[in-house]
Amino acid sequence: MAAQNRLAEAAPAPPALLVEDVSHSYGTRRALEHVNLHVAPGRFTALLGLNGAGKTTLFSLITRLFDVRSGRIRVHGHDVTRAPGEALRALGVVFQARTLDLDISVRDNLLYHAALHGIGRREARARAADVLAEVELAERERDSVRQLSGGQMRRVEIARALLHRPRLLVVDEPTVGLDVASKSVIVTHVRRLVAERGVAVLWATHLLDEVAAEDDVFVLHRGRIVADGTATTLIAQTGAADLRSAFSSLVGPAPEEPA
Amino acid sequence: MSSTVATRRGFTPGQYLICLSGIVWREALRFTRQRERFVSALVRPLVWLFIFAAGFRQILGVSIIPPYQTYVLYEVYVTPGLMAMIQLFNGMQSSLSMVYDREMGNMRMLLVSPFPRAFLLISKLLASTAVSVLQVYAYLVVAWLWGVDLPPWGWLTVLPALALAGFMLGALGMLLSSAIRQLENFAGVMNFVIFPMFFASSALYPLWLVEQSSPVVYTICRLNPFTYAVELIRFALYMEIDWVSLAVVAGMTVVFTLGAILAYDPSRGLIARRGGGPG
Incomplete structure (x- = not known):
């Protein structure tokens, strides 16, 4: 038993979220193709994509609203298909659509x-x-x-x-349609959770001003991850001047930020 | 590797109870906040009792049929049917609210709970059943004040029948809700489910009368599970058990509940085939 405990202590902590080779279709329409993504514990990770990129589908799979038919998703080591209870326990969710009564x-x-x-x-x-x-x-x-x-x-x-x-918070487009002040309160609060409590966050957005230079970023385009790294490395890899230009070079023109 | 780190821990029975009571509490809270819903649930059968029954009592003779020991007034005959009607409408209302919840997103919060989905759906059905039973008792009080005479012990013995019938109709509503894409389509449920189920049953008239006028309609009434819900309630109200009705209602409860659980199961259900959101 003691040896098992030592083994467990020695094993590195699994990612807060691990998405491995996940594909999903609605009938003949392919929504996600071989998506690989991870969120490290205590990190703010942005999932960037235009509307229709597949972000909400991915969220529905992570939260087990849809079944993962191809690939695997784990939350803190718990497979969402095999151990949904454990996975969902470790997960906090804010959907794009309002879900309050x-x-x-x-x-x-x-x-x-x-x-x-x-x-x-x-x-x-x-x-x-x-x-x-x-x-x-x-x-x-x-x-x-x-x-x-x-x-x-x-x-x-x-x-x-x-x-x-939860140890992982997944948030789907939380600031869309909000004024600047409300947006700021939300972003600041979630970033504080990451910094002070070590909560891992997957933040799906198409608003690039919500992404900081040191954040991990995955760019989802037409159901595929087309780039990943920190915001800084993405800018460097694409040779762009800033994240907006980098994003545009990967997926086309980025939407305008609301004033 | 991860299996050494990710340890499993289930929920205790106490936590299951907390979850169940939370779902029932929320349903009750919503019901009390929506007073119109309560009033309309009560007014609907009362309109039938006050107006329809008053008119029919003169033209419709109800002979002595079990469980009645003597001739009964039409108001007395129709009361179990109206009780079941309350539960039928409540089941469909619950279905409507599930479609609304799904469109508004509330349903997602239920479905992403870490408790087993079958347990969550059954809890939701129990909550809806509890509300429907409360509505029925409110109706019974008014009916009693109106002069509908029922056996005093019947008020108690009808409770299990109401619970089972309410559960069956709630499960049917839940199953239907999984197949309804949008709220707008709910009118179809009214036309194709509620009205046929209610009218093609023994709720308003004894089946022997139906048989005399149309054997085809009689057969439809016999195949309608709502008929058995009505008869189960009718017999229970007179402290008797109609075993055939009990078997049919129990059987259909299992079928509808399993159907609803399958429909809301992400690996088998219909929900996942509906397409995603905009993102």
Whole structure:
């Protein structure tokens, strides 16, 4: 037993997320082709791609909304197909589409999520208060979700995704349609989670100003990973002046950042 | 390599209970917040009881048929049918809310819970059943105030029948929800499921009357699982068990539930074949 423990200690930690040779089709339409991607523990990893690149399909596979028919996906070493419970436990998700229940309060949304992770009522209340305070929405706890702005809803979704203390957070286009201030609060908060708590993040976006030079980046285009590395290395590899130009050279013109 | 690091730990029975109660609680919360839903669930059968039954009582004779020991008023005859109707509409409402949840994204949060998907779906069905049973009892109180006389113990003995019938109809709704692409298509469910199921059953008229007027419709009524839900409730209300109805309702519950679980299973289901989002 002691020898086994030593072995386990000696083994390197698996990636927070490992996507190996994953392909997916909708009928005859190929959405993902042989996608390989990894997110290291405690790293902010950006998944860049235009609309229709396959980001949401990949998220649906990671979260097991769709079955992985070709390839393999592991979350902290747990195969999402063979051990979905363990994989989903280690995973916090913010989908591109809003997933809050508009008819109940902010706190009730969080308590419902806690129940879906088997967290008891008392513990859930304490955690809900903590995560809401972190996203600066403690005072809106009892308000109906319907009363919140788009940015506030997003912050609640991020708070909810963190309620069960996942080690990997996957976030799909979280800032689309938000104003600059809301966007900044969200990006800052998620980056703080990475820096202070070592949470690994997969951040899917087509907005290049959300990517920092040292971030790991994967560029998804028409269902394929066409480049990967840090933002700095991508710029260097493509010989571009900045990430926008590098991205454009890989996939075509990048969308304009909202003012 | 990773297997040494990634250790498995399951959920305790207590955590399963927390998850189940959380799903039931959310359903109850939504129901209480949507007062119109409660009112319409109550008004619908009451309209039938107050207006339809009053008109029919003069033209429709109900002879002595089990479980009744004597002639009964049409209001009494139709009450189990209206109770089942509440559950039928609730099951379909629940299906509608699942399609809405799927379109709005709420459904995803349920499906990405680490608990087994079959458990999550069954919990959702139990939640919907609990709501439908509450609606039925609210209706029974009003019916009793209206003068519909039912055996006092029947209020208690009908509970298991309501639970089973509610579960069956909820499972049917869930199965249908997996096949409905958009909310707009839900009108089809009204036309092709709710109305035929309700009218081609023993809810409003005894089957011997149907047989006299149309053997074909009689056969359809016999093949309709809703007929057996109505009869199960009718007999339970009079502290009796109609074994055929019990067997059919239990069997169809299993079939519909398995169908719904398969439909929502990512490896087999229909959901994954629908295409992804924009990203």
